Amino acid sequence: MAIESDLVQRMDALANQRTQWETVWQDIATYCLPDTYRFMPGTSSLNPSAYDNMANAPVSVERGRKRFDDTAMRAVDRLASGMESLVTPQSEKWHGLATTDPLAPEETDEEKEYYERFRDYMFAVRYNPRSGFIGAHQKALRSAIAMGTGISFAEENIGSNAAAIPVLYRHLPLSQCYLAVDSQGEPDTLYRKFTMTARQMVQQFGEDKLADAVKRAAADQSEKDRSFTIIHAVQPRQEGSTSSATNRGAPWASFYLDRDNMKLIGESGYYEFPFIVYYWAPVDVDSPYAQSPVMMAMADIKGLNAIRKLSLRGLQGYMDPPWGVAHDGVMNRPNLNPGKINYRAISQDGRQLIVPLQPGARPDFVNEILQAERQTINDSLYVSLFQILIQNPNMTATEAMIRANEKGELLGPAGGRIQIAMGRDVDRLAGIMHRKGAMRPGSPLEPPDSLKGRDFGARFTSPLDRLRRSQEGIGIQRTLSTVLPLAQVDPSVVDNFDLDEIARSVTEIEGAPHKILKTTDERDAARQAKQQMQQTQAALEMAKTGGEAAKNIVPAVGQAAAILGNGPVGMPGQ
Numbered sequence: 406m407a408i409e410s411d412l413v414q415r416m417d418a419l420a421n422q423r424t425q426w427e428t429v430w431q432d433i434a435t436y437c438l439p440d441t442y443r444f445m446p447g448t449s450s451l452n453p454s455a456y457d458n459m460a461n462a463p464v465s466v467e468r469g470r471k472r473f474d475d476t477a478m479r480a481v482d483r484l485a486s487g488m489e490s491l492v493t494p495q496s497e498k499w500h501g502l503a504t505t506d507p508l509a510p511e512e513t514d515e516e517k518e519y520y521e522r523f524r525d526y527m528f529a530v531r532y533n534p535r536s537g538f539i540g541a542h543q544k545a546l547r548s549a550i551a552m553g554t555g556i557s558f559a560e561e562n563i564g565s566n567a568a569a570i571p572v573l574y575r576h577l578p579l580s581q582c583y584l585a586v587d588s589q590g591e592p593d594t595l596y597r598k599f600t601m602t603a604r605q606m607v608q609q610f611g612e613d614k615l616a617d618a619v620k621r622a623a624a625d626q627s628e629k630d631r632s633f634t635i636i637h638a639v640q641p642r643q644e645g646s647t648s649s650a651t652n653r654g655a656p657w658a659s660f661y662l663d664r665d666n667m668k669l670i671g672e673s674g675y676y677e678f679p680f681i682v683y684y685w686a687p688v689d690v691d692s693p694y695a696q697s698p699v700m701m702a703m704a705d706i707k708g709l710n711a712i713r714k715l716s717l718r719g720l721q722g723y724m725d726p727p728w729g730v731a732h733d734g735v736m737n738r739p740n741l742n743p744g745k746i747n748y749r750a751i752s753q754d755g756r757q758l759i760v761p762l763q764p765g766a767r768p769d770f771v772n773e774i775l776q777a778e779r780q781t782i783n784d785s786l787y788v789s790l791f792q793i794l795i796q797n798p799n800m801t802a803t804e805a806m807i808r809a810n811e812k813g814e815l816l817g818p819a820g821g822r823i824q825i826a827m828g829r830d831v832d833r834l835a836g837i838m839h840r841k842g843a844m845r846p847g848s849p850l851e852p853p854d855s856l857k858g859r860d861f862g863a864r865f866t867s868p869l870d871r872l873r874r875s876q877e878g879i880g881i882q883r884t885l886s887t888v889l890p891l892a893q894v895d896p897s898v899v900d901n902f903d904l905d906e907i908a909r910s911v912t913e914i915e916g917a918p919h920k921i922l923k924t925t926d927e928r929d930a931a932r933q934a935k936q937q938m939q940q941t942q943a944a945l946e947m948a949k950t951g952g953e954a955a956k957n958i959v960p961a962v963g964q965a966a967a968i969l970g971n972g973p974v975g976m977p978g979q
Contacts, residue, residue: 409667412638412660416596419583426694430552430579433699436706437477437551439468442580473713476779477706480786481699485547487791491812491869492820493542493827498528500831503864504856514924515853520861523850526843527834530571537574544576545683546823550786553697555683556582556595559833561840571837577680584682584693585640592682592693593657594640598664600632606663606670616666634664639675676840677833683826685819702785709778716771723763731758790815813872820869831863881907 427444434441443464472478493499502520503512512520531538545555556577562570577597585594603622606615612623622628638660655674663670684695699706730739731752739747739759750759783789790812843850885907892898905928912922923931 408660408669409662412596412636412662413664413667415638415640416583416598416636419585419594419596423583423694429700429703432703432707433551433697434464435468435471436703436710437481437699438547439465439472439478441548442578444580473710473717474775474779476709476782477699477702477786480783480788481547481551483788483791484550484698484786485543487787488550488816488820488823489543489546491816491872492823492867494868495532495539497867498524499865499867500524500827501864501866502831502861505860505862509859513855514926516856519853519856526850527831527838530569530838531834533570535566536570536572541574541576545681545826548576548579549683549685549695549697549823551697551699552579553685553695553700554579554584554693556584557681557683559679559681559830559837561679561837567841571841571843572834582680586691586693587641590687590690592680593678595638595680597637599635599637601635602630602632604629606633606635610661610670614670616663616668616670618666619663633666636660636662636664638662639679642674677836678829679833681826681830681833684822687822698786702782705778705781705785709775709782712771712774712778716775719771726761726763729760729762787816813869817869817873820867824863824865824867824869827865828863835861877910881911 431444434444441464489495502524530536541557545557548555556579558575558577560573560575561567562573581597581599583596583598584592587593601609603619606619607623612620615623619633622631639657642656642658655676657675657678659671659673659675660669661671662668685697687695728739728741739750747759750757752758780789838844838850842848844852888898888902909922
């Protein structure tokens, strides 16, 4: 019971630490993420049936009653799509691989080709439709943009299709997850509270590990879908005891606790922290949660909704105003339906006895205020930044490059933190692939001898990284544009530049795959063959020229001999 009590106490402590965050997250869910889970009271002592009924109930319609403008919700979706296209576009290989040793010698062409081959396999695994990466990544990214923190679970696949899909991805709602960080601010502990049905628990853990109440429910047709509260705790191994669990030597311990029956039903471990945590703007090194651009714009978002609510009431009064009716004791209630006749609505002298009471509202003025507030929110969530190139299709190439560079500078910090999460994903996926034998001798992914025993990690090549390096490309382009006219006067000016290095640098900056380049050995061999061919052609031209000269020498000698009176000279050998 010691382990079970320790897990519950740690769960309660982590839940209490984030209470003040939940109020903010609840507001964000109302205005920006209406389809996300409710944020329930964090303590693990919550009644499981109440938790299950409230957490899984549909909330979009309920939150829609409090939301009067969808600008913030649409802005979150657009920013999530924009960040995905900049950092992890589905149409590109947004990362490569490289050694983690900063003092390692420059990679050989063989090593670069191996890294590309390994990278291509990782992308094939990650973007397999059955791996779940796309959905989990998009939801976690959306959560990071709205709430500052997003989480996905990279779980090793031990099923029958594990060879083709070694890892399975799943998004975890922030409402279920409770985080802690190490001394460097890196997340290393996650407690997750969720529910499972009795039949699901039998499928995942086996009947022999479950409490009697769960076994009885699983055997009863009317109770097998009854839900039980589960706590999944993952923390550093030295912070949690373990017995005969699998992966006992793994750095992270994993425990599954049936909270309702206080019974430990699963225990194992992970060689890498299996949760990919996305941060937008961390508060400080001690906080396991981060802030978001939505939090910064929450005052404008709430103000816009208040103005929108008031404008709807004003518009209703403008379109369907109340009516004033003269009280003469004779007139009945007026019929305001179209085409109806109201007797006694006009006096004998032509005065209207039934008149609308206009509130004096100005819908045009209210619309101007609403548009200004919406623009402020779109600016805060970078939507305007993504619309610049669309709204100005006639801008010059230089202007477009400057705007693109501006986009990279503004979104670079947040994009860099998302790349930190993606770097953890690369490490997790590579570790799983390694343990499944992807790099064993004889495998297509067996590393060359120069890379055996060396660690490698992600090297990002996304459009955002190319935007960061766009200044290098601009500098190369401008330099060559300045120097090439000088080369027409003095060609030796070109000797100042390493044209091979320029070609390879531009290829890397533009994101072209390395395999389109010849290796340095292939390049040198091609140049040598070309030089030999040129030398051979020159020799043939010289031989041809020499032959023509010899043919012309014989008649010339004969003419000279005739002039001297010695008679004609015969051909050699005659």
